[in-house]
Amino acid sequence: MKEITGQPYAEVIGDPAGHSKSPMIHRFWLRKLGIDADYRIAEVKPGGLADYFANRADDPDWMGCNVTIPHKLAALEHVADPGGVRESIGAINTVFRGEDGALIGTNTDAAGFWVPIATRNWTGRHAVVIGSGGAARAVLFALAKGGIGEVTMVARSGLKAMGLLAQFGLKGGVQDFGAKLPGANLLVNASPLGMAGQDALDLDLDPLKRGALVYDLVYKPVETPLLRQAADRELETIDGLSMLVAQAALAFELFFGEPAPEEGQDALFEKLTA
Template structure:
């Protein structure tokens, strides 16, 4: 790519502090609504927006933001979570633990570092669920799956089954996180799992649907879909039709966003307003 064709990513128009979410695609993101809601509640004079960044433009984006003193950082979504590892500092050892970054933060003294708030965001809604020795099924083997498997590896779960287009990729993740189980093709029969988590983009607006037969799941199983656009995915509809408990994508989204918000803006997110925020997000 010649210098003349380098992409340009606009910075802070008003000289105000700002953060953003980057991805490809990005128009579906609810992160600007979430962070904007919290900024308003706390009276913080800062901005948060969505920025489309194609994979080939990610290094140029980071280099431009590196020199912008108003930039506080960014949330990172599909497909940049693994590629980001090579572009910023990794003081917390994210590369060797989760292996994917979903948040980049600017240090006060300059320099950029990455972390991952997805694992905490995923864990929050199931913290009270007894998964000790319980079988779990995961759909997908991308950046979000890494955070989910990292969390599960610390919860003493039983056999973990990964369903993915590439079973080999799924098997590698099981080995990485020291989890016992197996990796199967995406169209394989579900195991009798106590928890089913969709970490893939299947079912998201503009993506193919996730077509799973939920009959093998036992009564009392939990179905957790991290897709949030649409909020009521066909997977969750099918689970509810079977009388199974469900967790939608807003739970993990808001949880991981809260951790990132404090890193960007130096104040805890006002979670006491979660009810109002949820109404805003589903409107």
């Protein structure tokens, strides 16, 4: 690995990326641990990915990046994949330097998604997953590993969604946004719908099973219209900050070589929701 000549840093890349709360999370942990490093935002257009990774590979202070919309699939073309993420999940959300300085892609989204629901028994249950992009891939990977019984995909491209179900060996089907939801135990919004600046997510949650869990990966706003609607129906909810912080902790250790501190998490969530 090249010698660090200045202040080490990591960053988040996306188009757009300005909405990201990752800098707040990573800087909070860096201060807690007394690490002299930074975490930044980089707006990268789809056509600029190759130049971005080439330039960062030559920057000895760059420790890695988180990858957000719309680069989670395309970024795989520019980094090494020793863990076989291309074949398993098919999308990355984190790039870090290996011991030899090579840029390595991985995915902390799947584990980050799973952490808040890991204590529940999902074997044989029915899930609805909205979206068919990089985040949905991570969700489907985690649900398949967790033994989910059936998945209904809600997506604009039925063919793409069916391909994802087949890729992860999941039973289920695909429907469009206007169709009535099935009586599922879990609904996951893995699309950008409902995010600030994006189209609204308009769903009728009444068909979901009593006691169903609604999990929205969107975190800006933290309380999305989908989560408010679920709460009004007395359904359990999980917001996108839970996954964001869980996946960030995994990435933090890859970037900076230290585990994210567990103490102060309440203060962190207060900052994120202020």
